[in-house]
Amino acid sequence: MQRALAALRQGDYDTAFEVLLRTLTLGQGDSAREAALLLPEAYTLYGEGGVEGAYKAIEQGTTVFPDLEAHPRMRAIIAELKALEGAPEEEVRALFPQEPDPQARYHMAQALLYLGVPEDAIAVLQEPINLPEFLSWRAWNLKGKAHEQQGQAAEAAEAYEKAAGLSEGLERYWNLLDAAAMRVEAGEGEAALADLEEAADTVELEDPEDAATRAYLEARAQLLLGNPSLALEAIQKAAAEEHQGAELAHGTPLVKGQALVQLGQHREAMEAFREAVARAEGGDKSYALHELAVAALEAGDYEEAEEALRQVVRDPEYGYLGEAWGDLGEVLYRLSRYQEARKAGLEALAQGAQSAGELVLGHLAYDSVNLEEALEHYQKAVQTAPEGSRDWITAQEMLVDTLAQLGYRMPEEIVARSEAVLPYLEESDEWHQTVSSYLERAKSLMGGRRLN
Numbered sequence: 001m002q003r004a005l006a007a008l009r010q011g012d013y014d015t016a017f018e019v020l021l022r023t024l025t026l027g028q029g030d031s032a033r034e035a036a037l038l039l040p041e042a043y044t045l046y047g048e049g050g051v052e053g054a055y056k057a058i059e060q061g062t063t064v065f066p067d068l069e070a071h072p073r074m075r076a077i078i079a080e081l082k083a084l085e086g087a088p089e090e091e092v093r094a095l096f097p098q099e100p101d102p103q104a105r106y107h108m109a110q111a112l113l114y115l116g117v118p119e120d121a122i123a124v125l126q127e128p129i130n131l132p133e134f135l136s137w138r139a140w141n142l143k144g145k146a147h148e149q150q151g152q153a154a155e156a157a158e159a160y161e162k163a164a165g166l167s168e169g170l171e172r173y174w175n176l177l178d179a180a181a182m183r184v185e186a187g188e189g190e191a192a193l194a195d196l197e198e199a200a201d202t203v204e205l206e207d208p209e210d211a212a213t214r215a216y217l218e219a220r221a222q223l224l225l226g227n228p229s230l231a232l233e234a235i236q237k238a239a240a241e242e243h244q245g246a247e248l249a250h251g252t253p254l255v256k257g258q259a260l261v262q263l264g265q266h267r268e269a270m271e272a273f274r275e276a277v278a279r280a281e282g283g284d285k286s287y288a289l290h291e292l293a294v295a296a297l298e299a300g301d302y303e304e305a306e307e308a309l310r311q312v313v314r315d316p317e318y319g320y321l322g323e324a325w326g327d328l329g330e331v332l333y334r335l336s337r338y339q340e341a342r343k344a345g346l347e348a349l350a351q352g353a354q355s356a357g358e359l360v361l362g363h364l365a366y367d368s369v370n371l372e373e374a375l376e377h378y379q380k381a382v383q384t385a386p387e388g389s390r391d392w393i394t395a396q397e398m399l400v401d402t403l404a405q406l407g408y409r410m411p412e413e414i415v416a417r418s419e420a421v422l423p424y425l426e427e428s429d430e431w432h433q434t435v436s437s438y439l440e441r442a443k444s445l446m447g448g449r450r451l452n
Helices: 002-010 013-026 029-044 047-064 066-070 072-084 089-094 102-115 118-125 133-149 153-166 169-185 189-202 208-224 228-243 251-262 266-279 282-299 302-312 321-334 338-350 354-367 371-384 390-405 411-424 430-446
Strands: none
Touching (some): 002 013, 002 133, 013 029, 013 047, 029 066, 029 072, 047 066, 047 072, 072 089, 072 102, 133 153, 133 169, 169 208, 228 251, 251 266, 266 282, 282 321, 321 354, 354 390, 390 430, 411 430
């Protein structure tokens, strides 16, 4: 069995199947029984492509050893195959052994993942220990997939990293790419870059598709870290790999556009986002259109922004529908279409995007010189927007401005809000100068008083 296990660990499946078949056919005793279990288990590694072979192996093994039909591992393997074929959950669970060993638990977890219940797969798998080497890294990879399906990016990344530590060659490389992708989703740029660097050192020659993926993830990690120039360099590498044969992905021009936005190059970003829109489908297309609209809004191209946002808000499945309505409200406000802007702002609130909706309503109140009402809307926007976000920055700027227009009656608040928002503003930004002047005036009015 050691030769077969070694071959499975190394990915030498031809040798593994040859040894297992010969052992099952010619061997006797424990080695033949173990071969009867390992053979269908090996076929399950192929997923759908291994179903027929696995059933044949089960039939062959149970013909020689009829009692293996009740073996916990065999029952779990059959459950996995049934789940893969789309059997009802009740039928699959009925096959689960009452006292599973670690290998049986692995196959039960795989079955549960096929059934679409990743939370149960995680619970069944527990700590993937006491498994043969060829299953050990796969168990951690399975756990990573289950956490990923649960939206638990950090936990998924940790599982993929453990899978990488137990695997070799391309399997190690792919596990590291999966880990990096989850680190990016978790907002952990430095950790993502560490995984990507390790992945690059794992293989000597990358497939263009894999190389494009690695460069794309590097670009996203650099964006997280506030390094748009480095992100642009990385995404250009991804684009070069696409020219070498990798699939044209909508994410490549999308990230390019996001990097250009961070660099303040909104017109160039719009070109990239248009390409992303052309490549994308479904919800991805709506997301790319939304990014295009925001870049157009920042560039002052309100007509294109409105056109893109009108398409986005017609997608009922879009995950950021409220934000899209808020952005549409801002576009309509800037086009002086105030009644339409109010409707869009209220729709943003109804869709749960409070900061976006409150901003639009605040702008409308401010322009109507209803400063007390504007102040209330801007305060709500600040409270509900993530610190440092576009909505948060805009709301803070407008709060300071509104408080100044109200006669500096609360200089302490002007100072606090000005000092909070200034680090997020470039010195070349007109708002930096405006807020700075409000700050100095408020400080002078405070005299010797100090904030708590």
